[in-house]
Amino acid sequence: MTVTGEDSELGYDPLDPPLMAPLRRDLSWQQVQLMSQSVSYREDPGLRRIRATAAIRRGTRMTKILSATQVAGHLGGWLPYGFCYRACDIEHLREPDQFGLLRTDGTADSDVTFALRWRATDPIDYEVPASPAQPGLTALPAHSRIGAMVLGTGFGPSTDELIPEFITTGFADLPIPANAQLLAHVPGGEEVILYTYQPEQNGWLRLAGPRWRGLLGEIPGASPDREYVPCTGAASARLVGRIDDKEYEAVADPPGEFRVRALTRAARYPVQTLSRRAEQALWRGTPVWVLQRDETWARLRLIKPEADVINATGARCYERGVYEAWAPVDELADHHIADIAYQL
Structure with missing residues (x-):
């Protein structure tokens, strides 16, 4: 839908610019939604202009939909990575079953949907999961995928929604900013903030009260009685x-x-x-992130997943679009520390 200047004065957050579509008599919202679901429109200039209005700015609220197991991973030290969405594009979704296609680990729907929400440090940390940034995602074979297929239009698969998708650039881990939140969507449409991240203490402060002990009990390894959960994993x-x-x-x-x-x-x-700052390398001619390593082995993540690269490396899909493998450290080439600079 088109947002006018008058609409923008009604409270739109400048950090969360709305998605806008120039609707006409010959271009309805339903037609735009159908275009977003068709591979035939991947290169359509009109659809690309609509997708470009979904901008990320410094401070834009980002959301990744999680399973209970993924929540446990973040409590242990996982960083934001992979497929995510602007919070403003999905804030109209309230019931847990409405988030089904946004899940990244292929798990079935449950009575509760969890999420990680944070503010973007910089737009360069995000890209559209489509050409030219990620041309290989749409051609990944079904047997090597987890989660919904990637359409390549820049929008997530849906029968009635128009939701722009993002990934962290090159599927990189992003340092988690202060005051990030782990939250839950429960039946009835209520949003419950479970934990908030405290960077100086490198851990999660519990915000959920006694009413939500049952929610915390669904998270593997989480204790409803712990008021503070330190991150134990080493950040990549x-x-x-x-x-x-x-x-x-x-x-x-x-x-x-x-x-x-x-x-x-x-x-x-x-x-x-x-x-x-993060580690990068080449393995079998393929650019990868080095997520962890010791003197012998390294855990790697593909920066640009493509079918032939997956075959050459034997990388395994751990969640939607995220392919990782273990490799001997002495097989890595151009192993270096990469610094991605931000403009303050």
């Missing part, structure tokens, strides 16, 4: 910032605060530069 990506000529581990609290990571508030100085 982190933020670094500089003040003058010194480098510090940094924390993002978008849209406007980027600071030194420090326990005491007085030491949380704003950084002058900011970048995302």
Whole structure:
């Protein structure tokens, strides 16, 4: 639908610009929705213009739909990665069964839908799961996929919704910003915030009260009585910032605060530069992220999943679009630390 200037004065958040479609007598909303579900319209200029209005800005609220098992992973230290959505594009979905096609791990619907919500540190951390960024996603064979197929139009598969999809750029892990939330959607349309992330303590503070003990009990390994859950896994990506000529581990609290990571508030100085740091390499000629490693083996994630690359590497699909493999460290080429710089 087209949003006019008058509409934009009615409370739209500038950090969450609305999806806009120029509807006409010969182009109804139903036609746009059908175009978004057809591979024939992947290169259609009109559909691409509509998709381009779904912009991510610094501070845009992002959401990834999770299973209970994935929630447990994030409580243990997983970072945001893979398929995600702008929160404003799915905030009209309230009941758990409405999120079925947005799940990434292929699990069946349940009575509760979980989610991770955070604010984007920078638009360069996100891309559209379609050509030219990810040309191979649409051609992945069904036997090697988990979750819904990728249409390549930039929209998620749906019979009646128009929901723009995003992935983290190159399926990278993103350092989790301050005040990210783990939440649940329960029958009746209520949204329950379960935990919020506290970066200086590297853990999750429980917000859900006694009424929601049953929800917390559905998360594998989670105790309803724990008020604070520290992240125990080593992060594969982190933020670094500089003040003058010194480098510090940094924390993002978008849209406007980027600071030194420090326990005491007085030491949380704003950084002058900011970048995302992670390990990259080539394995069998394929660009990969190095998620973890020891002296012998490394866990790798494909940056651009394609059918021939999956065959060459033997990578396995762990969730929608995410392909990982283990490889001997001595087989890695061009193994290096990559710094992706942000413009503050």
